[in-house]
Each structure stands twice: as structure tokens, then as C-alpha cells.
Amino acid sequence: MTPLLQVRDISRRYGARIGCSDVSFDLFPGEVMGIVGESGSGKSTLLNCLAGHLAPDTGQVIFDTRADGPVDTVIMSEPARRMLGRTDWAFVHQHARDGLRMGVSAGGNIGERLMAVGARHYGDIRAQASDWLGRVEIAEDRIDDRPTAYSGGMQQRLQIARNLVTDPRLVFMDEPTGGLDVSVQARLLDLLRGLVRQMGLSALIVTHDLAVVRLLADRLMVMKDGHVVEAGLTDQVLDDPQHAYTQLLVSSVLQV
């Protein structure tokens, strides 16, 4: 099977400091990969390099496109990469307001990606928007409300709907549950797990919350100081950590 995403030797430095260094891995269709590590370990830098928001200094990010097969997205033309960002890729930000248009209604937020790829039928766009609101458990009569009128958890669910409406194949998530209280987190994780399985999505989830990866991720990468220190199946890494830092990370979780 061709991997959906092949990452080869991605490095990104900020002057003399290392953002992330020599990261390589494969992600297969339908697989969810977790990236954990403490703050400043280079998780977000890596994710932004992969999603095309940051240009990596070296390395390749080869994505298996629908039309042309595997293509290196780092050297791809900008229009093509931005097109990919609107169709086959999705990016869920930690803060919903980074990923949403706060001045536009929920329906408009969901419809934006559809209109960006050429949908020009209002009725169809609206029907899809209300269908997706239902899928992320937001009441359909809230379709004309602005995200500013939504709670934090709803904003995050709206952001997910807005991203998934064009049936992407790869979702990048940067701390999708950050800043939400635990019960809302649990519902969001439940929802995400359902959507990922239903749609057969591949996902890369950056988080510092081990519970999130335990629930969602098939495989896990542990990062420290810009390097990947351990990688493997989620349960294997969490239950039998080999590297000293992973052991510290796992033992730091408070058992209630």
C-alpha cells in the first residue's frame, strides 16, 4: 500500500535554535498518528511544516494526491499547495477563532470551503452546511448565528465541520482539545473518533495530552528538543516506554 504521506528528513531551524530536526515517518490511509511532547519540543513547528504553513529548511513531504499520485508538497507550486489545503487537507487550530471567520455565520463558515472549490448553488451549500452542523452535534437552528455566539466547545466543533465539509483525506490537528473543560473534551474526542473512523480519515494530532492520543491515535511519536526520541504503536509506547523522557512523560500523568 502507498503511504498517504511520506515525511523525509524535515528540519526547521529558527536561527541557531532548532525547531525540529530530521523527522521522518510514513502515514498510511486511515491511520491516526499522535505527536506528543512538552511545550517547545517542536511539535507545532513540525505540523506547520507538514501542512505548508511554514517552509521547512530541508526535507520532503510527499503526499499521495488523487490526480497525480505522490508529489512533494514542499516544492509544489503555491496555488497547488493552497488548493490542497482547501480540498484534501484540513487543519484544525487549537484556538477555534484562528480557524473560523468570527464575523461570518456558522453556515457561511462551513460553506466557505465549498464555495472556494467552485460551489455556486446556495441551496446545496446550505443543505450541506446544515447536514454538517448535525454531524458535529450543533442544533441546526444555530446555522445563522455567528461563532461569537457559540461556546468554546461548539466553536471547536464548528471548526471541525468547516474543515471536513470537502471530504479531506488528511487532517492536521494542533491541540484540538486545548482550553476546553474535561467533559467538553470527552465529547469532542468522542465525536472526532467517530468521524475519523466513519470517513476513513488519516490524521496527525499534535497534543501534550496523553489521554487524547490514547483514545485517538494508532501510532505515536514522542518529541523532545526538536528530535523524535521514540515512536511506535500507541499502547506499546505508553505502556512500555523505553526512552527516559517518555518514561518521565508517562509517569507525570496524574492518576485520579
Next chain:
Amino acid sequence: MSAYNFAYLDEQTKRMIRRAILKGLAIPGYQVPFASREMPMPYGWGTGGVQVSAATLTPEDTLKVIDQGADDTTNAVSLRKFFERTAGVPTTEETTKATVIQTRHRIPEVELGEDQILVYQVPIPEPLRFLEPRETETRKMHSLEEYGLMHVKLYEDISQHGAIATSYAYPVKVAGRYVMDPSPIPKFDNPKMEMAAIQLFGAGREQRIYAVPPYTQVVSLDFDDYPFEPTKADHPCDLCGAEDSYLDEVIMDDAGTRMFVCSDADYCRSRRDTGHTVTAIGGTV
């Protein structure tokens, strides 16, 4: 008169503006940056249009200035006087006799010809401005032809008002490429933009010039199930009886009496001169 160079601006500045105009004509709808000068009038009074007119005028030209369709309002009178004094060109109120027409917020009702130039005053040239505040991002969106956001605005209109409620500065796509703000003309005027005359747009404060060459395709954006509709008050003109012209609503008293009159003053007058009248001139309630 002799105290000024012809049409106020110095020749180097006019050359610079002409280069921007030519570039704009070569890339229809593309906003060309130019070094806008301080003009002896405040921003918002048409400093962009004035500079484009100044660079376009020749001593043989006849100038007409329109403000919201009228020739006799402050803006039109001031700008007409300005060019009378600094360029010494003849001015007119008749659309058909003018070769250069500077306009604010209207396109004349009479069809313009190939020997005419229409200069628009533009307050905000960027159609995406209120949707995407970052200039770097809007430029990128123009260069990559990413115009989905424009439809988000129209979507919001329909979801809030049940129809596309944008009634002026209605976004258009020029020659199948650039999305352009046609300046705050009523959307009634949008279909007229596919015309024989050259259309030039000047935004002084924002330092942009753009243009639509003659006979260029200009399409108003819409949805398949909510097509673009040019709208006007559903009423004939109370002075000349015209049913095809854009109307102003004039409040007559404090009891709700009002009348509808052509916004294009020259069009209305020329119709009345040729015998079109409404028998009972007066208000309708």
C-alpha cells in the same frame, strides 16, 4: 490659468499616472499601485478620480462631472470649476457632448460611445477588504484567483435577508479573471459596464488605479439559484415619466409624501426637453 501646469498636475506625475492607466487597461480589473499626490481637496472628494482625469484630459476634451447622477451638487460643481480653472477645458452637463466624464457613484443612462472615457471615483478599491483585512492576503488571493470568499459575503446576504441584499458596490468579475469593486455604483448600473467607452477607476487615498477596456466582459457574481438582479425603485420618474432609469426617492414633506425622480439629471432634463412629461407633477403617497 497660467499659474498652473495644464490640468494642475506636473507632466512627470501625469506620465506616472498614464503608465498606471495603461497597465490597468492591459490587465483588466487589476489594481495598479500608483504614487497618489496630495490634491487641493480632501480625501473622499474624488482625489483619485481627479488625478486620473487630469492625466487623461487634453485641451481638446470636453469634461462632464457627475455626482450621484447630478451635475449641480457640491462635489460636481467644485470639480468642474477646478478643471475649468486649471485646465481651461470646456465643460458640459450633457452626457453626449462630453469626451471625459468623471463620475461618482453612477453610470449615465445614455449609452456611452467609443470616443468617451468614464472616470470613476473609488473610495475603497479592494472588493475583499471587509472580508479579509490583511492586504498581503488579499493580494495573494487576487494573484491566485481565490475568490471563494466573495461568495461567502453573498451567502451571508441570502441567509440574513433572503436575497442578495448588496445593492451597491456589487462585486464583478472582469474578463473572467479579476474580481473588482465597481465603486459604489448601484447594482442597477452593473450590466452597463460592458460598454464601448473606456472605464478608468482612481482611488486616491488607497493609491490604486484600475481599468476596464471597451467591450470587456463584466460579470456580476451570483449563485445559480439566486441570480444577479439589477434593481431600482418600482416606479416611473415623476418628472419625465421614464421607466428605465435609476430613481432617487425625494422626501417632500414630513407627512410621508415623496416623489421619485431620475438620478441622472441630464437624462431627465433631455427627456423633458423632448416632450416627455408627467401631466400631474407632484408627490405620490
